Amino acid sequence: MGTEKTKADLLPGTLDMLVLKILLRGHLHGYAIAHLIHQLSDDLLRVEEGSLYPALQRLELNGWIEGEWGLSANNRRARFYKLTAGGRKHLAEESARYRQVTGAVARIMGFAV
Amino acid sequence: MNWKRFLRRAGYWLDRGGRARLLWEEMEFHIDSMVEDLVSQGISEAEARKLARRKFGNMTEKAEEARSTWIARWMGDLVQDLRQAFRGMRRDAGFAVFTILIAGLGIGASSTIFSVVNALLVRPLPFRDPGRLVWISNGDDGTAAQTEQFVDLRELNRSFTDLAGWSGFYFPGDHELTGAAEPERLTSVPVTGNLFAVLGVQPAIGRTFTREECQGKYSAPPAMLLSNNFWRLHFGADPNVVGRKLILDEHPVTIAGVMPATFDFASVFAPATPVDIFIPWPLDDKTKPLGNTMKVVGRLKPGATIEGAQAEMAALGKQLKSQHPERNPITPILSPLAERVSGRVTPALVVLACAVGVVMLLVCANLSNLQLARLSVRQKETALRTALGAGRWRLLRQMLTESVALCSCGAVLGLVLALVSTRALAHLQTFNLPLLASVRVDGKTLVFTLFAAVASGVLFGLLPALRVSAQSLSGELQDASRGSSGGRRHGWVRDGLVVSELALACVLLVGAGLLARSFLRVLDVNLGFAPERAAALRVDPSFRIADFAEQNGFIDDLLRRARNAPGILAAGITDALPLRDDRSWMVAARGQIYEKGRQPEAYVRVVSDGYFQAAGIPLRLGRGFTERDRATSERVVVVNETMARTLWPGQDPVGKTIETDGGRRVVGVVADVRHSSLESAGGLEMYLPMRQTGDYAAMQLVVRTALPPDRLAAELRTALRPADPNLPVREFQTFQALVDRAVSPRLFLVVLLAGFATFALALASLGIYAVISFSVSQRAQEIGIRMALGASSAEVQGRIVLRTLGLAALGLALGMAAARILSGALGSLLFGVTSGDAVTFVAMGALLTVVAAFAGYIPAWRASRIDPMTALRSNG
Numbered sequence: 010m011g012t013e014k015t016k017a018d019l020l021p022g023t024l025d026m027l028v029l030k031i032l033l034r035g036h037l038h039g040y041a042i043a044h045l046i047h048q049l050s051d052d053l054l055r056v057e058e059g060s061l062y063p064a065l066q067r068l069e070l071n072g073w074i075e076g077e078w079g080l081s082a083n084n085r086r087a088r089f090y091k092l093t094a095g096g097r098k099h100l101a102e103e104s105a106r107y108r109q110v111t112g113a114v115a116r117i118m119g120f121a122v
Numbered sequence: 123m124n125w126k127r128f129l130r131r132a133g134y135w136l137d138r139g140g141r142a143r144l145l146w147e148e149m150e151f152h153i154d155s156m157v158e159d160l161v162s163q164g165i166s167e168a169e170a171r172k173l174a175r176r177k178f179g180n181m182t183e184k185a186e187e188a189r190s191t192w193i194a195r196w197m198g199d200l201v202q203d204l205r206q207a208f209r210g211m212r213r214d215a216g217f218a219v220f221t222i223l224i225a226g227l228g229i230g231a232s233s234t235i236f237s238v239v240n241a242l243l244v245r246p247l248p249f250r251d252p253g254r255l256v257w258i259s260n261g262d263d264g265t266a267a268q269t270e271q272f273v274d275l276r277e278l279n280r281s282f283t284d285l286a287g288w289s290g291f292y293f294p295g296d297h298e299l300t301g302a303a304e305p306e307r308l309t310s311v312p313v314t315g316n317l318f319a320v321l322g323v324q325p326a327i328g329r330t331f332t333r334e335e336c337q338g339k340y341s342a343p344p345a346m347l348l349s350n351n352f353w354r355l356h357f358g359a360d361p362n363v364v365g366r367k368l369i370l371d372e373h374p375v376t377i378a379g380v381m382p383a384t385f386d387f388a389s390v391f392a393p394a395t396p397v398d399i400f401i402p403w404p405l406d407d408k409t410k411p412l413g414n415t416m417k418v419v420g421r422l423k424p425g426a427t428i429e430g431a432q433a434e435m436a437a438l439g440k441q442l443k444s445q446h447p448e449r450n451p452i453t454p455i456l457s458p459l460a461e462r463v464s465g466r467v468t469p470a471l472v473v474l475a476c477a478v479g480v481v482m483l484l485v486c487a488n489l490s491n492l493q494l495a496r497l498s499v500r501q502k503e504t505a506l507r508t509a510l511g512a513g514r515w516r517l518l519r520q521m522l523t524e525s526v527a528l529c530s531c532g533a534v535l536g537l538v539l540a541l542v543s544t545r546a547l548a549h550l551q552t553f554n555l556p557l558l559a560s561v562r563v564d565g566k567t568l569v570f571t572l573f574a575a576v577a578s579g580v581l582f583g584l585l586p587a588l589r590v591s592a593q594s595l596s597g598e599l600q601d602a603s604r605g606s607s608g609g610r611r612h613g614w615v616r617d618g619l620v621v622s623e624l625a626l627a628c629v630l631l632v633g634a635g636l637l638a639r640s641f642l643r644v645l646d647v648n649l650g651f652a653p654e655r656a657a658a659l660r661v662d663p664s665f666r667i668a669d670f671a672e673q674n675g676f677i678d679d680l681l682r683r684a685r686n687a688p689g690i691l692a693a694g695i696t697d698a699l700p701l702r703d704d705r706s707w708m709v710a711a712r713g714q715i716y717e718k719g720r721q722p723e724a725y726v727r728v729v730s731d732g733y734f735q736a737a738g739i740p741l742r743l744g745r746g747f748t749e750r751d752r753a754t755s756e757r758v759v760v761v762n763e764t765m766a767r768t769l770w771p772g773q774d775p776v777g778k779t780i781e782t783d784g785g786r787r788v789v790g791v792v793a794d795v796r797h798s799s800l801e802s803a804g805g806l807e808m809y810l811p812m813r814q815t816g817d818y819a820a821m822q823l824v825v826r827t828a829l830p831p832d833r834l835a836a837e838l839r840t841a842l843r844p845a846d847p848n849l850p851v852r853e854f855q856t857f858q859a860l861v862d863r864a865v866s867p868r869l870f871l872v873v874l875l876a877g878f879a880t881f882a883l884a885l886a887s888l889g890i891y892a893v894i895s896f897s898v899s900q901r902a903q904e905i906g907i908r909m910a911l912g913a914s915s916a917e918v919q920g921r922i923v924l925r926t927l928g929l930a931a932l933g934l935a936l937g938m939a940a941a942r943i944l945s946g947a948l949g950s951l952l953f954g955v956t957s958g959d960a961v962t963f964v965a966m967g968a969l970l971t972v973v974a975a976f977a978g979y980i981p982a983w984r985a986s987r988i989d990p991m992t993a994l995r996s997n998g
Contacts, residue, residue, distance in 0.1 A: 038151070040155040057177070057179040058152065063184060063188040066189075070127060086147070
């Protein structure tokens with residue numbers, strides 16, 4: 010399992026940020042979120058889709074997202090999540106921090122101009 | 123923000139069942155959606171489901187991970203383990219009940235001993251800042267000091283904020299109280315006015331003594347303080363008693379206050395002699411006692427050390443000796459008050475604490491052993507769990523949870539036991555042990571019990587748990603294969619446990635045996651008097667005696683009436699009872715010059731004719747007292763053998779004269795009486811005829827009866843009534859009770875230790891029985907084969923009993939060696955036996971061997987009745 014390196018493992022802690030970012034687009038259920046992460050990363054990011062659920066529970070517990078039950082496109086009960094005001098603030102902070110860190114890493118690696 | 127999060131978490135936790143279901147539904151929706159997408163891409167349904175599952179990851183694990191955001195994961199596991207533990211208990215109720223019972227008994231015993239140790243050694247004395255309180259004795263044998271010396275020491279010292287004292291010479295029933303109800307004899311302690319301030323105790327109601335009250339006459343105290351117990355028993359806890367005027371020894375006395383229940387003077391300073399009232403001790407009164415009568419405590423100044431104070435007081439003692447050669451010398455020896463109060467019982471308590479520790483180890487070894495036996499029966503279950511992926515650590519934890527849960531149930535039982543037994547101990551009022559009344563289960567005991575439960579649970583569960591978690595699946599399968607004799611290593615661990623159980627039991631048995639033999643030796647001591655059928659009754663006249671004629675008339679009348687009462691064989695009067703009351707004077711043989719400081723000292727008793735017969739003190743030479751030894755006749759004295767030997771070595775003492783008390787001629791020699799303790803010889807004693815002196819503080823009528831003394835108490839009272847209608851007769855003290863009180867600390871130790879040793883013996887034999895019968899059941903097939911091949915049942919039995927005895931011998935050897943080393947530590951607790959007493963070691967070894975052999979014989983006997991055919995057919 011550990012030898013398959015073609016897809017990049019997610020940096021620790023970034024999954025929460027990605028979920029928040031995706032939820033900027035509106036109310037989405039878990040499957041849609043996972044789908045969007047794959048799509049937007051051109052299938053490069055390797056996320057075990059099950060890991061999404063602990064992350065969602067964590068975010069909800071912190072009050073950054075709110076979940077409510079609704080009906081999916083194929084008329085099944087699904088849980089839709091939306092961003093809260095606290096979540097927006099947290100996302101802003103997280104992305105600023107992330108930019109700082111990746112910028113620093115990039116400078117050391119000589120990727121940046 | 124944080125508390126919001128906490129509330130949300132609590133909400134999730136409360137609704138965890140519902141939430142878990144919904145989470146599962148959410149995840150299933152996810153997978154279904156994935157499957158749908160894949161199917162629409164043209165993949166078969168089954169294949170799509172497989173793919174989706176792989177992509178999603180382990181659903182259970184994810185769900186658990188998600189749940190762990192609601193509540194820490196270990197807690198969830200704990201709940202699960204506990205549920206499993208209780209399910210296990212229900213399934214195997216016999217084991218659970220047995221474990222809870224054994225652990226409960228062990229923990230109960232531990233918690234009780236802990237409570238006693240806590241009350242007697244750990245908990246501070248019930249005074250303010252007791253660490254600064256110092257006991258000041260005169261010389262190292264705990265003698266009291268003269269009041270003049272006390273006054274000067276108090277005046278001159280710089281180390282103490284204050285010194286206080288009380289009389290060491292108060293006796294039960296010293297004073298007579300009238301004016302409340304029936305005339306009543308009371309036990310009262312004369313105290314210096316500042317005693318309560320120095321100890322830091324306030325009366326619960328009322329006040330302490332005023333300055334004026336402390337300047338009256340010694341014999342007529344103007345005020346008194348009631349002990350809490352006396353107040354409750356005699357005044358019905360009436361708060362309005364303060365200020366009431368009563369009559370104490372024909373003098374008016376005011377009740378100044380009531381001491382709080384926490385101030386139990388007797389249990390701290392004079393166990394087993396309840397105190398009723400406190401009266402002020404006027405220090406400058408000329409009628410106060412002259413001798414060394416004051417016990418002294420001091421409160422160190424902040425910053426002062428006991429060493430510094432000792433140096434200062436020693437110097438002051440020397441200074442006072444040269445300034446006042448007319449006084450008794452004072453040699454202040456300082457020790458912390460707590461040490462003085464409970465130092466005497468420390469060795470016994472240490473022994474008890476160690477013994478209970480050994481019992482707990484035995485309990486754990488025993489339960490460990492049982493658990494191991496049980497687990498090898500549950501091999502399949504554990505193997506299955508391992509196969510299903512239970513991690514080693516998880517399995518270990520589950521096993522420990524189970525054993526700790528069992529021990530906690532045991533702890534509940536133990537706590538109940540501790541509550542009952544501490545209650546019983548606290549009510550042992552006749553036991554001469556300090557602070558016993560304050561023994562109770564408190565917060566510390568609860569914490570200790572909890573600790574004992576967890577520690578014993580881990581201790582007994584660890585070995586089996588490690589074994590289970592270490593065993594490999596394949597090994598297990600091999601071990602369970604048909605016809606083998608059980609894993610070798612397995613047997614090793616259990617044999618080791620049994621051997622150590624036997625060794626531990628052996629140590630306890632030898633310790634208890636040595637102390638029990640010491641106890642018997644103490645009871646066997648020649649007391650010098652005969653306690654059976656002897657009893658004493660306080661008979662001081664209610665009127666003031668004017669002269670010798672009146673005194674002797676009263677004595678004659680009283681003795682005549684007592685001797686005529688039914689069932690009385692002999693009667694006499696004394697001022698001091700053996701093993702309770704003491705005072706001593708310097709003595710000198712006429713014509714003998716003693717070096718300074720070498721003059722002999724003799725204990726003094728003032729007795730009437732008939733006392734020696736009543737108390738059963740044998741006469742060795744000359745004569746005892748008669749009615750004719752009166753104020754008008756020659757002044758005579760009777761001495762004990764030691765005094766005769768000391769003053770007139772190698773000579774006939776009868777007819778010799780002592781200088782003491784105005785010169786007295788020796789008319790007789792009686793046997794030595796053990797009067798301070800059963801263990802120590804009494805030293806010099808002399809008896810003065812009561813009709814020739816007024817120098818005594820009490821009149822105790824001692825009678826020897828044909829029937830048990832208590833049954834005669836009422837008749838004797840009636841018979842005496844005409845001699846003095848107001849005779850307040852309260853206590854009827856049997857001599858046996860005096861002896862019992864003197865041996866009570868030893869009895870306390872022996873009974874508890876014997877109980878522990880018996881429990882240990884039972885545990886060890888159970889351990890042997892369990893191991894042997896388990897190995898028999900494991901080897902049923904082997905035994906069956908042997909018998910089928912012609913082994914007789916005697917041979918089978920012999921093999922098994924031999925194995926038992928092998929284990930027992932190993933345990934005994936270890937235990938005896940350990941006991942020999944440890945018994946040296948019993949030191950001062952032994953009496954009349956050495957720490958290597960061969961009789962005890964052999965007897966206890968034999969006892970243990972017999973019990974072990976018997977425990978091993980039962981399974982052996984059962985094995986010999988195995989039917990070879992059944993055993994061979996069964997599937998092991």
